[in-house]
Amino acid sequence: MAHRLDPLVIRHTHRIPAPAGPAGEGAVAAQQFDAALMSVGFKLSAEVLEHLSGLSEGTVVDTAVRTLETVREMVGDHVRHNTYFIDFPANVPDTFDFWMRCIAEALADDRTRTSTLEQLSAGLVNLLTLPSYGNYRHTYAEMLAHHDELIAAAGDRLTVLHLGRASEDELTGLYLALAGSSTPLGEDGLRDLKDLAGHCADGPQPARIPVRENRALINQVRLMAGASLLVDTVTDVLRLACALVGGDVTLREPTRLRTLPRAVRRALLAGLDAVVAAAPAKLADVHAHREMWKRLGERLHPHEYPQWPHAADVFAVARGEKAARSLDSRVEELLAISDVAGAVELLRTAPGRLFRSLDRLLRAARTQRERDAVVAAAEQVVADVSGRVVLSARQHLHNRAVETGRRRVFVNRLGRAWVTDDTRAPVRAPERERLIAALDAELRRRLPAVDHLLIDPDALDVALPLSGKATASGFGVLPRGSVSPVDGELLRFFVYWKQTERTTDYDLSALLLDADYATVSWLSYTNLRDAEGEHSGDITDAPEGASEFINLRLGAVRGSCVVPQVNIFSGEGFEEVEESFFGFMLREAEQKGRPFEPRTVRMKSELRGPGRVALPLVFLRGADGRWRAKWLHLYLKGTPTSNRVEGNRVTVAALLRAVVEVEQLTVRHLVDLMTDSTTTVTMWDGKTLPAGPVTYIGLERPDGLHPDSRIVTPGNLGDLIPA
Structure with a gap:
């Protein structure tokens, strides 16, 4: 069963879960496996080769088949890549000459001669009507026959696959890493997490699940296993309801809700009731998704469960029968009357929202006293703000140094981008610099002490993954x-x-x-x-x-x-x-x-x-x-x-x-913050590795690092972001 999910480990970590099987003479098969991997740009580490050499040939072959299939798909080699021009990049014709040739061939074809002549007489030819245009004119095998073998070069990519722990241990470790990620996962990451959550339902669970979408998928598994739900907002329950019907847990797209079993309805209503009973102010969160709450209420039948009156309040707010002022509406009301100090005081209770509002508050402030109040509030609550939000605010403030002449780029969570003129008033330098100093000080406090940093220079300009999306x-x-x-x-x-x-x-x-x-x-x-x-x-x-x-x-x-x-x-x-x-x-x-x-x-x-x-x-x-x-x-x-x-x-x-x-916060920034007078920093030359344990940050894990080293590559770059 575990072997089915092993490809997830290889894709995410570049580790092969340690194969288990009878002892044997697998050295020859292991060398053949390694050679096959090198043909697609991968290689086994010395530790993997040694481990496989002591196993039976059959076990090695089974491992090789699974691994080769995975890595070929990783680089796009699982499909056949044909080309229209058989000799590409050689002998590619001039565009006009090529089109004329297609027209000539269409005129020579009895089936298309008449229609082509009609188009020519009108002065415009649709290329898609020409039989020799747009479709392969040769087979994949014929194309391969026209090309020489690739000559090996020192610059060819070679990605090392390392030896992992036993399959179950690797799957559990990957599950805990994804579930406990401090940054939102992309679509594929969420799908992998869902698969792993089902497999690891009876095993160890993350101590903390900071990302709400991840929490919804974990709650789905916990619900099916009869465990208690991890919910502390009403929106957690709505995300869970969407997950249960295979909908969008991000709540970006509408989910078609359907009738749920009675046991599930009871669990959702009990969760809602507990959240609202503990913090009635959280009813205000209902407004963000009122229509979805109305539809969910039609499926949960809260009137049938009088023992949970606070859950019924959720749907009363959605229907407009019960008032619940949101924090945002109260802040907007204060800013509308230019009460910046009042808005700041209110936002102190929600440090994350305060940080997301810093730019607006500083622009709205009319006096130095108000600006000082904004900065002071941020300094006082920064310890309660997530590392991701602190870094996002730091990056934003850095890019506000240029006051005029910029265009403003917007990118939504799906990657859709658009640009407009930046008409915002400037953020004054004294407040901006004071905030940046406070944020860097907080980040430095949270980052772990490091004795020896080994850095791949190519990794320094990698942007911090503030969102997997x-x-x-x-x-x-x-x-x-x-x-x-x-x-x-x-x-x-x-x-x-x-x-x-x-x-x-x-x-x-x-x-x-x-x-x-x-x-x-x-x-x-x-x-x-x-x-x-x-x-x-x-x-x-x-x-x-x-x-x-x-x-x-x-x-x-x-x-x-x-x-x-x-x-x-x-x-x-x-x-x-x-x-x-x-x-x-x-x-x-x-x-x-x-x-x-x-x-x-x-x-x-x-x-x-x-x-x-x-x-x-x-x-x-x-x-x-x-x-x-x-x-x-x-x-x-x-x-x-x-x-x-x-x-x-x-x-x-x-x-x-x-x-x-736009300048992104990169690995270089965190390296500078975590480096002090006691830290040894080595820029790796790609050849010599230190003998002792290090914290390694690079694009690929080198073969031969000390086993006690901490390793950070793009696959787990989010681990650098302090909690």
């Missing part, structure tokens, strides 16, 4: 705003999609901008070849899955900015298709190889978001000439059909300018 799921993916180096001569993007029901056409494109974000050029199905690189050709239907590629020679790129994007031309959205993902590879010019080579994949990101245009990341050339990736994870609304790179150039440039100007 700011990061798409996938392999090698970093939080929004992170910056990572890009080393290699050839940069190759890829997109894969497989439609569910309707004909679906995704278009991979790359917009090239100069230092002022003006368009230099682009590569897409309308411009197949340019000085910088080549497009693999347009695929317009994906019943069996389809891929498109863009190959770029970084040294030839004109301009300072490369923006890959995926445009939905027609058909199903990113959340409707059976599967869709984006990624990029890096390789040297002499390596050759197939269009898709898994061991050159640096990143593979799932495309699951709103809008019709996806912007996964942007590549920026620095003043030193080096290229770096900045992670976006953004979606534009676009148009229902016919989205093209030419049509969204202005929107993308405006958004990019605003996003690039």
